[in-house]
Amino acid sequence: MALLWRIPGNSVVLLAPIDSLTSDARGVSKGQQVGGVSFVEGKSVAALWTGTAESFVNLNPAGADSSGANDVSNGWQVGSADFNGVARAGYWRGTSESWTDLHSYLPGEYTSSQANGIAHLAGITYIIGTATTADRREAVLWVRDSAFSVSLNAPSVVGGVVTSGTVTFDIADVERRLVRMFDNSGYVLMNAYCSVPANQTTGTFTIWTYGVASSTVATISAYYSGATRTTNLTLTPATLDLLWLTPTAVVGGNPSMGNLRLVGKAPPPLGALVTLTTSDPAAANHASLTVISWGASLKQFPVSTFGVDMIRNVTISATYAGVTRTANLSVHPAMFASLNLASSTVTGGTPVTATVSMTGKTGPSGRAVLLSSNHQNIVVPGSMYVPPQKFSWNFTVLTQAVTSTTVGTITASQGATVRTATLTLTP
Secondary structure, three states, X not given: OOEEEEOOOOEEEEOOOOOOOEEEEEEEEOOEEEEEEEEEOOEXXXXXXXXXXXXXXXXXXXXXXXXXXXXXXXXXXEXXXXXXXXXXEEEEOOOHHHOEEOHHHOOOOOOEEEEEEEEEEOOEEEEEEEEEOOOOEEEEEEEEEOOEEEEEOOOEEEOOOEXXXXXXXXXXXXXXXXXXXXXXXXXXXXXXXXXXXXXXXXXXXXXXXXXXXOOXXXXXXXXXXXXXXXXXXXXEOOEEEEEEEEOOEEEOOOOEEEEEEEEOOOOOOOOEEEEEEEOOOOOXXXXXXXXEOOOOOEEEEEEEEOOOOOOEEEEEEEEEOOEEEEEXXXXXXXXXXXXXXXXXXXXXXXXXXXXXXXXXXXXXXXXXXXEEEOOOOEEOOOEEEEOOXXXXXXEEEEEOOOOOOEEEEEEEEEOOEEEEEEEEEEO
16 A cells, blocks of 8 residues: 655555555655556556545546556656556656656657656756667666746737736756847837746746837747747737816816826827817817827826806817717806905095906806995995906096095905905095
């Protein structure tokens, strides 16, 4: 029966699977054990364990009459499998489907073979065994350099985004490996080497990409120890991702700022031409086109607004490469904001210019503001009219001569908003 001894501890584990007739363990390495198990009289199958009977894996290849595993190293198992009564050396990588026939690498004069031992040194696999001809049996050494591959995190990305890839060896090396990286495209940038750390099988590399005007395929190549592996990266044109406004609500006459963002980068040579439209040009307007410069992902454009008599909700739209994004802008009516005098002290009888200011531009109907004075020597109109699309408007304050310093208050109001200004008259 197959047994596993653990020293120190002097413990023993029975590896024989349930219902097996016979079993034997022949090799052990890094938590794996290999050997053979028979469930049928006279027929053995190659076996792999990881420390318990329940972990048993049947390695017998498809089509093989019987098999046996003789040694194990770093997750590789070696032995032989009988096909039509002929033993053929081979190795596994943990499953019956991973069986690789080593006998096929021998000259045709050898009729059978057996793999008995395996070792991994400096990234190279050494497998020892025997091979038999019609009249002799010879020692054999198979040598296999570490195989490697290159793969991408994503086979297709938008031009301008950063992606990555992986170089993978099937055997670790005690020293760091430097794999030469190169590509055939001006739209891709990589470091010259991908580093695979010592005692590791994988290394990652970064790929910086540039914007493209049409779908472009770049070939990524990895070169190591005389061998080259390639894979293809497809770059697709940038698409419009977002349109947003800052701020999203303004008083008519005050600006907002449109912001565009691409997924990826704008292509050469002219960049990305974005079409802009507004649902209500009388309330908010902007240029009909804007360009996101080559290699850029972001662009701002100004949005002008106009005075309105009531709240107007405007939809701003941006279209690029068949994709449209929208954002909403709320334009509010301007309200009375302040009352200011050109001078707060004048000689009685001298007129003074006063200014009524709004929070934005007045709407198409303009805005009426009520005026009053609390002193008979300070005369103002009963009201004034701020014309359409004006931020402010002036009116004249008439004064009369006084014999002593006189202080009066001018009041301007519109709705619930009341503002005052103090005017001092001197003799």
